[in-house]
Amino acid sequence: MQSPESAISCRQAWKLFGSDPRKYLASISSQHTYTDISGDGYIAAVRDVSLDINQGEMLVIMGLSGSGKSTLVRCLSRLIDVTGGSVFVEGQDLAELSERDLIELRRSKMGMVFQSFGLLPYRTVLENVAFPLEMRGQDRHARRERAMEVIKLVGLDGREDYFPRELSGGQQQRVGIARSLAIEPDIWFLDEPFSALDPLIRREMQDEFLRLQEMLAKSIVFITHDFDEALRLADRIAIMKDGAVEQCDTPDKIVLSPATEYVAKFTEDVDKARVVHARVLAMPIGEDDATGAPVDGDRTVRELARQLLEETREKIPVADRHGELIGAIRRSEALNVLFGGEK
Amino acid sequence: MSIASAEKSIGAITFDDVRVGQLIVAVAAAIALLRFQLPDFLVRPPDWLVWPFADWINFVFVFLKDDLGFIHVTRSIASVVEWFLDVTGNLLYGRNRWPRIGPLPWTTVAVTAAVIGYALNGWRLSLLCGGTFVWIALMGQWKWAMETLSVIVVAAPVSAILGVVLGIAAWRRKTVEKILNPLLNIAQSLPHFAYMIPVVVFIGVGPKAGAIVTMIFAMPPMIRMTLLGMKKVPPEIVESGKMCGSSSWQLLRHVRVPTARTEILLGVNQVIMQCLAMVVLASFIGMPGLGQKLLQLLQALKIGRSLEIGITIVLIAVMLDRCSKAWVVKQPKHFERGTPWHVRYRILVAWAALAVATFALSLLWPLADEIPRRHALTVSKEADLLVDWFVRLVDPLTQWLRGFLIRFVFIPMRDAYLWLPFISVLAFWAGLGWMVGKWRSALVCLGYFGLIAMSGWWDRAMITAYMITFSVFIAVALGLPLGIWASRSERRARFVLLVCDTAQTFPSFIYLIPVVMLFGVNDVAAIGAVITFALVPFTRYTIEGLKDTPPELVEASSMSGASAWQQLWKVRFPMALPTIAVGFNQTIMFSLFMVIIAAFIGTQDLGQEMQKALSSTDVGKGLVLGLCVAFMGLMADHLIIRWSDSRKKALGLE
Helix, strand or coil: CCCCCEEEEEEEEEEEECCCHHHHHHHCCCCCCHHHHHHCCCEEEEEEEEEEEECCCEEEEECCCCCCHHHHHHHHCCCCCCCEEEEEECCEEHHHCCHHHHHHHHHHCEEEECCCCCCCCCCCHHHHHHHHHHHCCCCHHHHHHHHHHHHHHCCCCCCCCCCHHHCCHHHHHHHHHHHHHCCCCCEEEEECCCCCCCHHHHHHHHHHHHHHHHHHCCEEEEEECCHHHHHHHCCEEEEEECCEEEEEECHHHHHHCCCCHHHHHHHCCCCHHHHCEHHHHCECCCCCCCCCCCEECCCECCCCHHHHHHCCCCEEEEECCCCCEEEEEEHHHHHHHHHCCCC | CHHHHHHHHCCCCCHHHHHHHHHHHHHHHHHHHCHHHCCHHHHCCCHHHCCCHHHHHHHHHHHHHHHCCHHHHHHHHHHHHHHHHHHHHHHHHCCCCCCCCCCCCHHHHHHHHHHHHHHHHHHHHHHHHHHHHHHHHHCCCHHHHHHHHHHHHHHHHHHHHHHHHHHHHHHHCHHHHHHHHHHHHHHHHCCHHHHHHHHHHHCCCCHHHHHHHHHHHHHHHHHHHHHHHHHHCCHHHHHHHHHCCCCHHHHHHHHHHHHCHHHHHHHHHHHHHHHHHHHHHHHHHCCCCHHHHHHHHHHCCCHHHHHHHHHHHHHHHHHHHHHHHHHHHCCCCCCCCCCCHHHHCHHHHHHHHHHHHHHHHHHHCHHHCCCCHHHCCCCHHHHHHHHHHHHHHHHHHHHHHHHHHHHHHHHHHHHHHHHCCHHHHHHHHHHHHHHHHHHHHHHHHHHHHHHHHHHCCHHHHHHHHHHHHHHHHHHHHHHHHHHHHHHCCHHHHHHHHHHHHHHHHCCHHHHHHHHHHHHCCCHHHHHHHHHHHHHHHHHHHHHHHHHCCCHHHHHHHHHCCCCHHHHHHHHHHHHHHHHHHHHHHHHHHHHHHHHHHHHHHCCCCHHHHHHHHHHCCCHHHHHHHHHHHHHHHHHHHHHHHHHHHHHHHHHCCC
16 A cells, blocks of 8 residues: 555545536546546546655645645645545555544644745734644643744744734744644645745745754655745655646656656756756766766766866766765766756 | 627626616506506505514414413523623612622723723723713713613623624534524614514513613624634635644634634624614613613703713714724734733733722712712703704704705605505516516515515505605715715815714714704604715715725826816726715615604604504514515615626626
8 A cells, every 4th residue: 555664645646626526536537637627517636646755755746826736735634635546644544534533643743834824813923833732732831842942943032922913924934834843743744835935035944944854854745836946945846737746756857857848848947957966867887987086976967067077087986975886977968967968 | 799798608787688677667657657547456555465464473472472481581581681780780880789889989980991992092092981981970971871881781792792603603504604694684674673672572671671682683793794704714724723733623712713803803893883872772662871861851852961961972982983993903912021010911000000099089089989960060051052042043044944845845755655556666676676687686676575565564664765765865965975075185085984984883863963953853853864874874985985996097097188077987986886886775774774763753654653563562563664674675785786796797896
């Protein structure tokens, strides 16, 4: 059913809106396109999606508005029920959980951040952050202590008595993040958390977010409509269109070999050299070819640009972060990535 | 061509439907012209058409009351209410009941009000609140005002809580909403008196009956606002609550209700204002207090004294309105860490100190405890003199106006309305209905007015209808130019809107004082009161409609070289028309309410019959009359709102 290392796995999930979606879904095959379905008076918000989110991995779901990404994340957290297929969270089928078990799961394992923050306007920062703890019945003192911890973690200490409306947008989202972290969730959903912020703040929040993830190593589902944001943050990206996943892969692979024309359109204007890492270009080493000092596989082609230009070897060995050789890159290929070679 | 087809697709009214409607109206006119050739049963509703609704209602009420023993239930509810009234009565005016510590010194009550005002919105509101109570005490009206307030203090919270509970029930269960919605529609268009008669039957007369009728009357807006607020809670907030692991009760208690705070508090504001309006009118069923005093003084034509009471009622109304509205917009503010508690709670501390001080003062100095009648100020003599002088000054004008209106307008108009064959009136409304909403609306209009014909009160209803027509016509004729004038500048608009807002908070009873002063007790005074009362919403909506024209349209028309006049008639006015129509609708509603209240200064319409039903506690008759009034209002509401909505859609305003 589910590979042991995945935190969430989603099997042929469907979400249809319309008069009798279950019956309709039973009557169609998975070959039905979005237009076929809407011709029958139904909206296919999520169409036959199968995904796995591994433990400690950040999966970014990218898509334009109306592509079904927000619906998908709500299916994964069972804010809405799937019409067909199933979602497993740590081995449990979400659809089979009772209301009580579902609440229990949310109280112990899940956290979610919302695009428009979803803060309760008549509670202070502290009360907002402590809200999930209050819901599971922790006593006031323990609540306060834990809430202060996460408030500090997101850099809002000193503001805990403020009300949401007294904070800037970026600060409000920090409260949202703190609240979602208060119960120490294993799974973290973020639904376009930075989209409502202006570009400079967005950038700052992304850095902040990467810092937190480094520290906490949660399993993350991150929704965005911003391709650059996806590239910056993701371990893997799932690109959605009309409710279906077009491609799900690492950022490197997506920019190097887009699976469909739709995905290619996104990658066209991307500076691939900033995305592609040396380890991805590395090919198995033969006996003779790669000699000399290896380069760090975790560096992007852009970061290696100077070295690549000055390099005399055609094949350059690549090492992982422990110094083990993992392969070699072809200089010409790397330069193609750097300058955009002939197709 | 494409526009026409687009309109068809959204179900808008097409040219042909308007034609059909016009045709029906033309037929109605033709029938009216042929009156003398018509058989009698088409002129007056014939006996077989008049159903004994009143008897049926009475039968049901007797069955409920005696056979089912419902009266014991209502009596025991009433005794609970009475216990609360005893407590507030003891505290505020020293009723000899538990806890027997009252009456509180007037100075203590006044500083308490002032502190509440300060806490809600600073010094100005504080002055208004404190000042109101100082005025009441100085004018020697303390006991009456406290009798009135002691009921509001009980009725408003009960009404608000029940309203919130029912509103949440309606939000949770679609069926409850479906049942409540038509009931609320009728409840909100029933005249005040219609509520009183059943209460008199089940509870009796006096303060507890007044309190209970007030609670029932004030509840509908609370239910509506709660439902609206619950529906408006943003889905993301609900989702965030769910993801925090809230159970459905926690979600309601901690997430939905607090987020709907604004709407719920607006509902509370409406509840309080409705309570005040009703508690003043409840004097008709023996509720003591300001209303009863005003009623007696007005009937005795003691204008000066009734003006004094009128001012008190107005002050209380404005105070309650400002306070509850300030509560709506009040936002929580945080204190810096380390703020000592006497700073955090400085208002509470100040109140405690002032209360203790005034208490001590009242022990030392009796006048700070209670101002007896002989020490009270009064301006009634001076006011009477002034009023006399003024009335005598304008007497030639009012005399002439009165004579002219009665002889040349009211009597001919009334006779004309009574002359109309009922069948042609029904056809006329059906035709108008067809114009705004095809056969569906035609049937709705026919249904409402048909029931009036079947009620047996056709003639009385036509008299009410003529008074409404005339009052609304004059209100529009005055309100439209006033609204246009006011909307020409931001400052004027703000000023007139402020006046309208304030005037709208006055209990309807107040409007009778000036007209009785000018015209005495007769039809002209009644219609004068109706006009004044109905003018307020119309002016208000006219200003708002004209002011809210999208600015880019105004700029575009300026750049197209429109003169101010052209801009008004070609751009602003058409865009404002749907909003003005809503104002027109309220004008009709307000007129209906007022015309019934004004009955006690002498009219011969449904209101007068309602008064009779009230004094003989005839539930059936009272409710039938009330429903006649409600149906007129609901029909007008249906026609106007349908038209306004389709117009708004066509203009892309919504």
